[in-house]
Amino acid sequence: MAKKTAPDSTRRSEKSRRAIYDAALSLVSEAGYQKATIEGIAARAGVGKQTIYRWWSSKADVLLEAFLDLQEQAAEAVAVPGQEPEEYAIPDTGDLAADLKNVLRATVDELLDPKFEAPSRALAAAGVVDARLTEEFVAKLLEPQLQLYVQRLKSAQETGAVRPDIDPRIALELFVSPLAQRWLQRTGPISYDYTDTLVDYALHGLAPR
Amino acid sequence: MAKKTAPDSTRRSEKSRRAIYDAALSLVSEAGYQKATIEGIAARAGVGKQTIYRWWSSKADVLLEAFLDLQEQAAEAVAVPGQEPEEYAIPDTGDLAADLKNVLRATVDELLDPKFEAPSRALAAAGVVDARLTEEFVAKLLEPQLQLYVQRLKSAQETGAVRPDIDPRIALELFVSPLAQRWLQRTGPISYDYTDTLVDYALHGLAPR
Amino acid sequence: MAKKTAPDSTRRSEKSRRAIYDAALSLVSEAGYQKATIEGIAARAGVGKQTIYRWWSSKADVLLEAFLDLQEQAAEAVAVPGQEPEEYAIPDTGDLAADLKNVLRATVDELLDPKFEAPSRALAAAGVVDARLTEEFVAKLLEPQLQLYVQRLKSAQETGAVRPDIDPRIALELFVSPLAQRWLQRTGPISYDYTDTLVDYALHGLAPR
Amino acid sequence: MAKKTAPDSTRRSEKSRRAIYDAALSLVSEAGYQKATIEGIAARAGVGKQTIYRWWSSKADVLLEAFLDLQEQAAEAVAVPGQEPEEYAIPDTGDLAADLKNVLRATVDELLDPKFEAPSRALAAAGVVDARLTEEFVAKLLEPQLQLYVQRLKSAQETGAVRPDIDPRIALELFVSPLAQRWLQRTGPISYDYTDTLVDYALHGLAPR
DNA sequence: TGATAACCGAGACGGTACGTCCTGTCTTGAG
DNA sequence: CTCAAGACAGGACGTACCGTCTCGGTTATCA
Numbered sequence: 028m029a030k031k032t033a034p035d036s037t038r039r040s041e042k043s044r045r046a047i048y049d050a051a052l053s054l055v056s057e058a059g060y061q062k063a064t065i066e067g068i069a070a071r072a073g074v075g076k077q078t079i080y081r082w083w084s085s086k087a088d089v090l091l092e093a094f095l096d097l098q099e100q101a102a103e104a105v106a107v108p109g110q111e112p113e114e115y116a117i118p119d120t121g122d123l124a125a126d127l128k129n130v131l132r133a134t135v136d137e138l139l140d141p142k143f144e145a146p147s148r149a150l151a152a153a154g155v156v157d158a159r160l161t162e163e164f165v166a167k168l169l170e171p172q173l174q175l176y177v178q179r180l181k182s183a184q185e186t187g188a189v190r191p192d193i194d195p196r197i198a199l200e201l202f203v204s205p206l207a208q209r210w211l212q213r214t215g216p217i218s219y220d221y222t223d224t225l226v227d228y229a230l231h232g233l234a235p236r
Numbered sequence: 237m238a239k240k241t242a243p244d245s246t247r248r249s250e251k252s253r254r255a256i257y258d259a260a261l262s263l264v265s266e267a268g269y270q271k272a273t274i275e276g277i278a279a280r281a282g283v284g285k286q287t288i289y290r291w292w293s294s295k296a297d298v299l300l301e302a303f304l305d306l307q308e309q310a311a312e313a314v315a316v317p318g319q320e321p322e323e324y325a326i327p328d329t330g331d332l333a334a335d336l337k338n339v340l341r342a343t344v345d346e347l348l349d350p351k352f353e354a355p356s357r358a359l360a361a362a363g364v365v366d367a368r369l370t371e372e373f374v375a376k377l378l379e380p381q382l383q384l385y386v387q388r389l390k391s392a393q394e395t396g397a398v399r400p401d402i403d404p405r406i407a408l409e410l411f412v413s414p415l416a417q418r419w420l421q422r423t424g425p426i427s428y429d430y431t432d433t434l435v436d437y438a439l440h441g442l443a444p445r
Numbered sequence: 446m447a448k449k450t451a452p453d454s455t456r457r458s459e460k461s462r463r464a465i466y467d468a469a470l471s472l473v474s475e476a477g478y479q480k481a482t483i484e485g486i487a488a489r490a491g492v493g494k495q496t497i498y499r500w501w502s503s504k505a506d507v508l509l510e511a512f513l514d515l516q517e518q519a520a521e522a523v524a525v526p527g528q529e530p531e532e533y534a535i536p537d538t539g540d541l542a543a544d545l546k547n548v549l550r551a552t553v554d555e556l557l558d559p560k561f562e563a564p565s566r567a568l569a570a571a572g573v574v575d576a577r578l579t580e581e582f583v584a585k586l587l588e589p590q591l592q593l594y595v596q597r598l599k600s601a602q603e604t605g606a607v608r609p610d611i612d613p614r615i616a617l618e619l620f621v622s623p624l625a626q627r628w629l630q631r632t633g634p635i636s637y638d639y640t641d642t643l644v645d646y647a648l649h650g651l652a653p654r
Numbered sequence: 655m656a657k658k659t660a661p662d663s664t665r666r667s668e669k670s671r672r673a674i675y676d677a678a679l680s681l682v683s684e685a686g687y688q689k690a691t692i693e694g695i696a697a698r699a700g701v702g703k704q705t706i707y708r709w710w711s712s713k714a715d716v717l718l719e720a721f722l723d724l725q726e727q728a729a730e731a732v733a734v735p736g737q738e739p740e741e742y743a744i745p746d747t748g749d750l751a752a753d754l755k756n757v758l759r760a761t762v763d764e765l766l767d768p769k770f771e772a773p774s775r776a777l778a779a780a781g782v783v784d785a786r787l788t789e790e791f792v793a794k795l796l797e798p799q800l801q802l803y804v805q806r807l808k809s810a811q812e813t814g815a816v817r818p819d820i821d822p823r824i825a826l827e828l829f830v831s832p833l834a835q836r837w838l839q840r841t842g843p844i845s846y847d848y849t850d851t852l853v854d855y856a857l858h859g860l861a862p863r
Numbered sequence: 864t865g866a867t868a869a870c871c872g873a874g875a876c877g878g879t880a881c882g883t884c885c886t887g888t889c890t891t892g893a894g
Numbered sequence: 895c896t897c898a899a900g901a902c903a904g905g906a907c908g909t910a911c912c913g914t915c916t917c918g919g920t921t922a923t924c925a
Binding site for chain 3: 873874875876877878879
């Protein structure tokens with residue numbers, strides 16, 4: 028009892044897909060999530076509405092894929108061509124505090140980049156309400172990035188820079204989540220100073236030593 | 237030539253307001269934020285649409301007030317009747333870790349209470365996208381609660397349980413934001429164990445002492 | 446178990462109704478029945494689609510009412526104002542043949558009037574396929590006109606110009622239906638000569654006397 | 655540089671053509687003209703849409719050919735096999751009234767046959783609106799049948815049963831068109847009595863002799 | 864103690880977008 | 895080349911809500 032017989036993905040138009048990604052991202056950036064409609068995306072992409080409905084189940088779904096694609100493209104642009112794409116990882120200079128601060132500063136830059144802001148916010152908002160979407164968002168985008176912190180913290184445990192009884196998956200939240208919340212809910216300003224402070228507090232604790 | 241001649245709030249129907257709050261909260265809980273429409277709220281409340289548009293500017297606005305009202309009602313129910321409502325504050329037993337853990341455990345309970353979950357999520361989602369709404373949400377609901385932590389941490393600084401150079405407004409985020417993010421973005425499970433761990437990590441730091 | 450609760454016709458917008466009639470008739474005349482869409486009518490009338498769907502059940506329904514209204518307007522324009530609208534009737538000069546020929550010549554004029562042609566054709570076509578619509582079309586428009594012939598033929602029977610055993614309702618079809626079919630199905634040209642001939646044949650028969 | 659390079663009819667699939675005829679007729683009978691779509695016909699016939707568009711220009715076109723084919727098949731079924739198919743003609747027993755009544759009774763039977771009703775109505779409706787289609791419909795189907803009446807009336811003129819100054823092409827409409835209109839526009843019931851009466855009135859006239 | 868001005872319920876209105884269906888064209892792969 | 899299959903751009907469908915408006919009907923002051 029299949030649902031309408033699934034479309035044949037081998038015959039999918041690559042051109043349309045690209046046009047839809049571009050239209051979706053630009054419309055969300057210009058008009059906001061609510062005002063970016065499926066009809067609007069289709070019109071700007073020069074595509075029939077059905078072509079969107081054929082391949083995606085909702086506006087959020089389109090935007091999620093468009094955003095994942097955007098990330099991928101950005102990553103490929105950075106990668107040295109003709110070289111195997113080594114795994115991304117947080118640099119390990121031996122100075123944990125410095126390494127974390129560097130990565131967080133880069134994150135600050137990205138969060139403030141207007142190209143990324145509108146679609147990310149839109150996805151985050153949709154995700155808060157739509158559990159299925161979040162699941163995919165977290166699995167494909169968020170968790171992989173958080174695992175990079177897990178790796179760095181584990182390596183720090185081996186060198187003794189972090190206590191061995193610490194759970195790295197929880198530990199990373201001490202400096203990542205505050206930044207995320209400030210950005211998402213606008214509960215406070217975001218800056219290099221702020222993230223540096225977070226790292227210091229998290230590493231050395233609030234209590235006197 | 238006034239734009240609309242503002243409505244006369246002294247003649248406002250209290251019964252309608254209550255009915256609208258109830259209808260809004262129950263509809264959001266049952267159907268979700270997107271599917272809870274103004275028309276639906278008006279119909280369930282037995283109220284004309286204009287009565288909603290007269291007093292509120294958007295669905296998010298209605299829901300925000302309804303939620304604030306819900307919080308107030310819950311607070312009044314707890315308060316001892318016939319006694320002046322003393323200021324809410326985090327208890328100070330002298331044991332900072334224990335006090336924080338207790339408060340966070342209570343928060344966990346509330347986050348998992350189905351009566352609160354749907355509307356809070358809905359508001360959070362709307363807030364991510366609508367800056368104006370967030371401002372009010374943060375100012376009226378979130379920040380006052382966070383200030384309770386600020387007070388408790390300041391008091392801890394006086395007793396020497398927290399280093400004096402620590403900024404309490406940032407410090408509290410170390411354990412509050414991780415919990416908030418896990419709930420909002422469903423990046424992980426929520427439990428007493430989890431919040432206890434957050435407090436321990438935050439107070440003593442990740443680095444060995 | 447009412448269907449969605451019927452709309453309140455006392456609050457209906459007369460302006461919208463008129464605009465819809467005008468738009469429907471002009472669009473059908475310009476573009477033809479198939480290409481005159483509900484969306485197009487709504488747009489030209491400056492009206493929301495729902496306002497059409499609220500009061501009519503289909504494009505054919507709109508057009509039927511618009512056409513009935515057109516007929517009424519035309520009739521009122523002819524009527525002498527300030528005088529009670531006497532019943533329309535086929536003139537009775539005593540010369541049956543002449544009277545019938547005159548009326549049919551007037552009908553020929555109307556059938557060839559481009560203002561009436563497009564909507565009439567459209568209605569006729571829709572009616573062939575949609576029984577419910579035809580019923581109303583016949584009852585409100587066609588049959589009343591045919592009854593005028595019945596009256597004239599009965600009066601002719603009294604004066605002896607028509608045999609008394611003739612059924613007038615059937616008799617009138619001898620000259621009315623051929624004209625109708627030629628027009629509807631374009632099976633032949635329409636002219637005064639043609640209708641005059643029909644009357645002569647019908648009155649005196651094909652067989653020699 | 656031909657417009658489309660016309661399809662090579664020698665390579666046409668006979669099986670597909672038959673399947674399309676069957677699907678078209680059955681769909682129109684079941685669902686009506688409007689709801690019988692090209693996609694639906696193609697699907698039921700197990701045929702690609704292009705195969706329909708390659709050989710026909712519109713739904714009406716398909717249906718017209720399907721109907722012509724149906725007529726042919728019915729005629730062949732009646733014809734005595736192994737004998738050359740003589741020209742169809744209205745029998746000439748010498749009694750004009752009886753001959754006409756017989757043919758019209760047969761027509762009544764056909765009009766009431768449910769197998770023919772839906773497609774004929776559909777074609778008639780399409781024809782009212784689409785002039786090009788009507789032209790073909792009239793030329794291929796209607797006029798040839800009417801010419802049979804012309805022949806019979808001419809023969810009657812030779813025997814003196816019909817006045818010599820009568821135009822047979824017009825005369826036949828006196829009894830054929832009323833029947834056609836009653837059927838098309840459902841302006842009245844159809845029966846043997848009715849058609850018999852039509853013939854009598856037409857032959858002997860309405861006026862007393 | 865009416866007059867009169869507001870709120871109120873109801874819901875029609877001009878619109879926008881939805882998600883579905885179909886059109887007529889184009890493309891792919893099998894025969 | 896035809897054919898079955900079906901993706902594609904386009905456009906109309908009929909529905910659901912939006913936010914505005916207009917209509918009686920109830921209050922609830924003020925004259």
